Amino acid sequence: MIPAARLSAAIEILADIETRRRPAADAVKDWGLAHRFAGSKDRAAIAGLVYDALRRKASSAWIMGEDTPRAVLLGSLRQVQGLPLDAVEALFSGEGHAPALLSDAEKQRYRDGTLDDAPASVAGDFPQWLEPAFQRVFGALAAAEGEALAARAPLDLRVNLLKGDRAKAIKALAHLKPEPTPYSPFGLRLPLLPDGRAAPLVAEAAYVKGLVEVQDEGSQLAALLAHAKPGEQVLDLCAGGGGKTLALAALMNNKGQIYASDNDGRRLAPIHERLKRADVRNVQVRAPRGRVAKLDDLEGRCDLVFVDAPCTGTGTWRRNPDAKWRIRPGALEERIKQQNETLATAARYVKPGGRIVYATCSVLAEENEDRITDFLKENAGFQARPAGDMAREAGLPMLADFASTLGPGLRLTPRTSGTDGFYVVELTRE
Numbered sequence: 001m002i003p004a005a006r007l008s009a010a011i012e013i014l015a016d017i018e019t020r021r022r023p024a025a026d027a028v029k030d031w032g033l034a035h036r037f038a039g040s041k042d043r044a045a046i047a048g049l050v051y052d053a054l055r056r057k058a059s060s061a062w063i064m065g066e067d068t069p070r071a072v073l074l075g076s077l078r079q080v081q082g083l084p085l086d087a088v089e090a091l092f093s094g095e096g097h098a099p100a101l102l103s104d105a106e107k108q109r110y111r112d113g114t115l116d117d118a119p120a121s122v123a124g125d126f127p128q129w130l131e132p133a134f135q136r137v138f139g140a141l142a143a144a145e146g147e148a149l150a151a152r153a154p155l156d157l158r159v160n161l162l163k164g165d166r167a168k169a170i171k172a173l174a175h176l177k178p179e180p181t182p183y184s185p186f187g188l189r190l191p192l193l194p195d196g197r198a199a200p201l202v203a204e205a206a207y208v209k210g211l212v213e214v215q216d217e218g219s220q221l222a223a224l225l226a227h228a229k230p231g232e233q234v235l236d237l238c239a240g241g242g243g244k245t246l247a248l249a250a251l252m253n254n255k256g257q258i259y260a261s262d263n264d265g266r267r268l269a270p271i272h273e274r275l276k277r278a279d280v281r282n283v284q285v286r287a288p289r290g291r292v293a294k295l296d297d298l299e300g301r302c303d304l305v306f307v308d309a310p311c312t313g314t315g316t317w318r319r320n321p322d323a324k325w326r327i328r329p330g331a332l333e334e335r336i337k338q339q340n341e342t343l344a345t346a347a348r349y350v351k352p353g354g355r356i357v358y359a360t361c362s363v364l365a366e367e368n369e370d371r372i373t374d375f376l377k378e379n380a381g382f383q384a385r386p387a388g389d390m391a392r393e394a395g396l397p398m399l400a401d402f403a404s405t406l407g408p409g410l411r412l413t414p415r416t417s418g419t420d421g422f423y424v425v426e427l428t429r430e
């Protein structure tokens with residue numbers, strides 16, 4: 001396919017997402033199935049165009065003065081790819097499968113449109129209804145934080161210390177140009193390919209043999225901040241697919257016991273294969289029978305209960321730009337309820353002198369500081385540990401810079417730490 005035809009395809013897919021209100025991944029996949037002549041490179045490039053346009057949807061529409069799929073794509077060509085007007089005019093030629101010629105108004109907006117008077121939610125590309133929540137957390141930096149959440153994310157890897165060290169992984173993946181991540185001592189960052197795609201990893205021996213796992217540095221830091229020690233009894237209450245379970249197991253050097261649980265058994269399904277590949281031997285998977293996992297024997301016995309709570313995922317919008325336009329206020333309410341539930345459950349399993357580490361991949365105070373403040377009001381035996389102490393204990397004193405100003409815990413964001421957005425807090429039991 002010629003580059004201009006890829007643009008037409010991206011416009012078509014964006015229209016499908018908009019009119020049928022369907023997930024971007026489904027629309028992209030269906031387009032591929034219906035256009036089998038398109039090769040894998042074409043499909044990847046088209047998906048890249050669609051995701052870039054979704055990342056900058058609100059600001060692109062503002063710049064172009066309309067919110068049609070064509071306008072949103074045009075805006076993103078300017079904002080994400082920085083294409084000059086004459087290059088865009090050459091692509092929008094109206095010939096063959098190329099998009100129709102640019103109108104004079106489009107040319108003028110493409111050249112001169114600005115975000116100077118745009119509200120934070122438009123300049124920062126997040127839903128308007130979240131404007132008060134973003135202002136509360138980020139104040140005057142709301143737009144800048146949103147913009148960083150709208151950027152392309154690099155591909156981060158966690159080196160599995162049970163299988164080797166960072167130097168070994170760097171050597172094995174040298175052709176993909178890995179760099180050590182700034183904070184996580186076992187993180188590697190792979191640059192994106194020129195078209196914005198992540199380097200293909202699944203066929204790499206280092207991945208197949210479990211030396212590296214895909215995990216954003218923020219996620220690695222959440223596990224590190226839990227500072228689980230070899231020999232401890234750890235309950236990973238919301239273990240899901242086991243991303244953090246694997247990191248905790250490596251930090252514990254396979255010594256002690258991790259109980260990996262989740263109230264949705266289907267989510268735990270990938271964990272067995274992942275544990276095997278990573279050579280993890282200190283994890284017991286406790287799948288629920290019915291809606292509740294059987295954990296009675298752990299009551300009051302755990303050194304650490306790790307709560308990787310269900311959340312809106314606002315911190316992962318770089319990887320999932322579609323999600324930010326789909327999230328509704330009702331979903332936030334629902335997550336808050338679940339977060340209260342998981343914290344109350346966690347409290348039952350901590351032993352005296354033990355701790356809960358609560359984490360979310362959301363930047364919103366409603367899912368973070370507010371939940372902890374409410375929890376502490378109702379659970380007099382628990383105290384929040386100062387963020388600086390938690391960071392030092394984990395061997396990451398520099399993370400104290402990210403201490404929250406709205407309550408206990410610390411917050412990572414793409415703008416401040418270059419990671420996905422995460423919140424982490426430690427609660428100690430007397």
Ligand SMILES: C[S@@+](CC[C@H](N)C(=O)[O-])C[C@H]1O[C@@H](n2cnc3c(N)ncnc32)[C@H](O)[C@@H]1O
Nearest residue numbers: 238239240242243244262263264267308309310
């Ligand atoms: C953020 S995800 C976990 C991701 C996982 N820890 C990882 O690192 O790959 C949150 C998980 O919490 C689970 N969950 C929701 N409510 C729960 C509850 N009341 N008890 C236990 N797990 C719950 C969800 O099924 C979901 O798998």
